[in-house]
Structures are given as structure tokens and as C-alpha cells.
Amino acid sequence: MxxxxxxxxxxxxxxxxxxxxxxxxxxxxxxxxxxxxxxxxxxxxxxxxxxxxxxxxxxxxxxxxxxxxxxxxxxxxxxxxxxxxxxxxxxxxxxxxxxxxxxxxxxxxxxxxxxxxxxxxxxxxxxxxxxxxxxxxNIQALIFPFLTSVLFFMGCTFYVKTMIREKKSNKFKWISWAYHLLIVAAWFFSGFWIVAIAYIPSLLRAYFFYGKKLTPLQIGVYEIVNSAIIFIILAIQIVTLN
Known part of the structure; x- marks a missing residue:
């Protein structure tokens, strides 16, 4: 079956x-x-x-x-x-x-x-x-894993839409770029610089991959790599805080 x-x-x-x-x-x-x-x-x-x-x-x-x-x-x-x-x-x-x-x-x-x-x-x-x-x-649990996950996957949604369904939308492109940049800046200025580093690959791929002719499979593979990177860095941050 x-x-x-x-x-x-x-x-x-x-x-x-x-x-x-x-x-x-x-x-x-x-x-x-x-x-x-x-x-x-x-x-x-x-x-x-x-x-x-x-x-x-x-x-x-x-x-x-x-x-x-x-x-x-x-x-x-x-x-x-x-x-x-x-x-x-x-x-x-x-x-x-x-x-x-x-x-x-x-x-x-x-x-x-x-x-x-x-x-x-x-x-x-x-x-x-x-x-x-x-x-x-506690507050740390609300930040890790809840808030970090919500913000990361929201960024993934923006990015994937700019690469597939909204790839011709200039407005959506700027929304995606602004979102990724603001997330990195917000984590950095809030004092969570390790978390800010974790979101930098998402920012870079949102900017440099935009407009590239990537297949859905290629987009998926890159997202697996990006997900692995952020998981490892966020795990390190959690361990250092505990």
C-alpha cells in the first residue's frame, strides 16, 4: 500500500x-x-x-x-x-x-x-x-523556540513567494527584503547577536537569489541547508543561555 x-x-x-x-x-x-x-x-x-x-x-x-x-x-x-x-x-x-x-x-x-x-x-x-x-x-521559552521559529518561517514564506508565485511582484520583493533586514537588525539591537547571525543566511538568500532561475527543487534544497544552519546556531544560543 x-x-x-x-x-x-x-x-x-x-x-x-x-x-x-x-x-x-x-x-x-x-x-x-x-x-x-x-x-x-x-x-x-x-x-x-x-x-x-x-x-x-x-x-x-x-x-x-x-x-x-x-x-x-x-x-x-x-x-x-x-x-x-x-x-x-x-x-x-x-x-x-x-x-x-x-x-x-x-x-x-x-x-x-x-x-x-x-x-x-x-x-x-x-x-x-x-x-x-x-x-x-518562561520568557526564554517564548523566545526560544516560539518567536524565533515564527519569525524564521515567516521569512521563508516571503522568500519562497518571491521566487515562485510573486516573482514578478516588485512590491513583494521589497517587503521580503525589508522584513529580512529588520529581523536581523532587531535581534542585533536587542542584544541577541548570536540569533542575529542565525538569520543572516536568510537575509542573504532573500537578496542574492531573487530573480535567479532556480527550480522548485533547488529552492527546496537551499532551504534545507538554511534551516539546518539556523537550527544549529539557535541551539547553540539556547545552550549558552541555559
């Missing part, structure tokens, strides 16, 4: 980076392993679940939703049993899921607000991972 998998390959970085930054911030516990695997299955389940709102191929999408959601729920019992209040993070994701469902039903999955909603939901998983480890949230 061929697996039914999401087509948004960039979402895998959003699935991984905030979660494991949260683990580093909150401290590793063995429940993080089933938590992460369950988180993957939950992501896989939401893909066919959202497609149900298109009201097409109902039986097919229902089957795959059930196939993925069962192991997701079983695995997510491990973090839930350790910290029952972690369920609040799951509940906080529901409004973002509703937004995604709305845009899916309208066949507007590429809408900017739909992307932002997904980014916030994925970044909340980082907060949940941090909370699982230390049993509390």
Missing part, C-alpha cells in the same frame, strides 16, 4: 525545528521520543483531514485520517500522562486548524494567512516540547 503523504515538503522543517528547539530549551525527557513520533503522525493525519473539507474523495481521505490519527493519539498519551496540562497546547492549535480548514475548503491553500496559521501551529509545538521538559513556561 502506497502511503498518502503531504506534498508540502517545506512543512517538514516546521515540524522538526520548533519541536527540537523546545526540547533543548526545556530539557530532554524520554517522553520526547513518543511525543515527536506522535507529532509526526498527527501532522500526517491533518493532511487528509483538511482535504475532507473539499468534500471530494471523502472515503479515501477518511481512511487515511484514521490510519494516521490512531497511532498519533496513542503516542501522544505519553506526554499527556507525564503532564496532563500539556493538552492546553493542543487546544490552542485548534483555531489555527480551523483557519487552515477554511482556506482548504475555498481551494486557497497558498493564501498568506493560511501559511501564517500553519506557522503559528507548528511553533506552538515547540512551546509544548519545552513545557514537557521543565513543567513551566
Amino acid at each position: 502506497k502511503l498518502f503523504l503531504p506534498k508540502q515538503h517545506g512543512a517538514w522543517a516546521m515540524l522538526i525545528i520548533p519541536f527540537w528547539l523546545g526540547v533543548i530549551e526545556g530539557g530532554f525527557v524520554w517522553q520526547d521520543v513518543p511525543f515527536f513520533i506522535g507529532w509526526i503522525f498527527l501532522y500526517l493525519a491533518t493532511y487528509p483531514m483538511l482535504l475532507l473539507f473539499k468534500k471530494k474523495k471523502i472515503q479515501f481521505y477518511t481512511k487515511w485520517t484514521i490510519i494516521y490519527i490512531i497511532p498519533a493519539l496513542l503516542l501522544l498519551l505519553f506526554p499527556l500522562l507525564k503532564r496532563p496540562s500539556i493538552v492546553l497546547f493542543g487546544l490552542s492549535m485548534l483555531p489555527f486548524f480551523a483557519i487552515n480548514a477554511y482556506y482548504t475548503s475555498k481551494n486557497k491553500e497558498r493564501a498568506f494567512m493560511n501559511d501564517m496559521s500553519a506557522i503559528f501551529a507548528f511553533s506552538l509545538a515547540g512551546l509544548a516540547a519545552s513545557y514537557l521538559g521543565q513543567g513551566a513556561l
Whole structure:
């Protein structure tokens, strides 16, 4: 049986980076392993679940939703049993899921607000991972991994749109360039110079790659490299602060 998998390959970085930054911030516990695997299955389940709102191929999408959601729920019992209040993070994701469902039903999955909603939901998983480890949230946890992830993936969204769907929009180009520059400057002047360094590759690729004839595959490969760079640098920053 061929697996039914999401087509948004960039979402895998959003699935991984905030979660494991949260683990580093909150401290590793063995429940993080089933938590992460369950988180993957939950992501896989939401893909066919959202497609149900298109009201097409109902039986097919229902089957795959059930196939993925069962192991997701079983695995997510491990973090839930350790910290029952972690369920609040799951509940906080529901409004973002509703937004995604709305845009899916309208066949507007590429809408900017739909992307932002997904980014916030994925970044909340980082907060949940941090909370699982230390049993509390503080300002540092809100910055790492939540805020850093939200800002990074928003930049990725701007960049990818300037390279594909908005590549002929001069206005969107300047929005992307200004955003990336302001993020680096904001982190630098707030005293987080290591974090500022982490965002510099994003700034450089947003500027120098703009207008280049890169294939979607090439864009994706460069984004994997960029995601790896920012994860490593942010992880170093978290370790130095803890």
C-alpha cells in the first residue's frame, strides 16, 4: 500500500525545528521520543483531514485520517500522562486548524494567512516540547523556540513567494527584503547577536537569489541547508543561555 503523504515538503522543517528547539530549551525527557513520533503522525493525519473539507474523495481521505490519527493519539498519551496540562497546547492549535480548514475548503491553500496559521501551529509545538521538559513556561521559552521559529518561517514564506508565485511582484520583493533586514537588525539591537547571525543566511538568500532561475527543487534544497544552519546556531544560543 502506497502511503498518502503531504506534498508540502517545506512543512517538514516546521515540524522538526520548533519541536527540537523546545526540547533543548526545556530539557530532554524520554517522553520526547513518543511525543515527536506522535507529532509526526498527527501532522500526517491533518493532511487528509483538511482535504475532507473539499468534500471530494471523502472515503479515501477518511481512511487515511484514521490510519494516521490512531497511532498519533496513542503516542501522544505519553506526554499527556507525564503532564496532563500539556493538552492546553493542543487546544490552542485548534483555531489555527480551523483557519487552515477554511482556506482548504475555498481551494486557497497558498493564501498568506493560511501559511501564517500553519506557522503559528507548528511553533506552538515547540512551546509544548519545552513545557514537557521543565513543567513551566518562561520568557526564554517564548523566545526560544516560539518567536524565533515564527519569525524564521515567516521569512521563508516571503522568500519562497518571491521566487515562485510573486516573482514578478516588485512590491513583494521589497517587503521580503525589508522584513529580512529588520529581523536581523532587531535581534542585533536587542542584544541577541548570536540569533542575529542565525538569520543572516536568510537575509542573504532573500537578496542574492531573487530573480535567479532556480527550480522548485533547488529552492527546496537551499532551504534545507538554511534551516539546518539556523537550527544549529539557535541551539547553540539556547545552550549558552541555559
